[in-house]
Amino acid sequence: xxxxxxxxxxxxxxxxxxxxxxxINSSSKVTKVTIFxxxxxxxxxxxxxxxxxxxxxxxxxxxxxxFADGKSSTQKIVKQ
Numbered sequence: 001x002x003x004x005x006x007x008x009x010x011x012x013x014x015x016x017x018x019x020x021x022x023x024i025n026s027s028s029k030v031t032k033v034t035i036f037x038x039x040x041x042x043x044x045x046x047x048x049x050x051x052x053x054x055x056x057x058x059x060x061x062x063x064x065x066x067f068a069d070g071k072s073s074t075q076k077i078v079k080q
Contacts, residue, residue, distance in 0.1 A: 009071055013063065017078035020054040022063070029068040035077075036062040053079055 010027040024030055026049070033051055035044040038060055044053070053061070058079050066072045 009067060009069075009073060011065060011073045011075065013075045013077060016075075017080045018053065019080050020052065022051045022053055022077055024049040024051070024065060026065070026067070026073075028071070030065055031068050032066040034064045034066075036064065038062070053077070 012025045014023055014025070016022065024033065030049050031047060033046050033048070034042060035051070035053065035056070037043055043056060043061070044051070051063070056079050061077050061079060063075045063077050064072055065075065
C-alpha cells in the first residue's frame with residue numbers, strides 16, 4: 001500500500017530555498033515531519049511546524065508531512 005497523498009490539505013512550506021529553518025503552514029494538524037535525502041535516507045524527524053535544517057549540507061531534500069487525519073504530503077525543499 002502507498003502513502004495517502006492529500007490533495008485536500010492545503011500545505012505551504014517556506015522559505016524555500018532556505019539556509020536554516022523551514023516553516024510549515026497547513027490547514028490540518030501536523031503530527032510528524034520527516035526529512036529524506038534524495039536517495040531516500042531518513043535524515044531527521046520532528047513534530048514541530050518549524051524545522052531546523054541548518055546542519056544539513058546544501059542540496060535538495062524531501063519533506064514528508066504527516067497529518068492528524070492520517071493523510072500525508074511530500075514537499076521538495078532546497079537547502080542553500
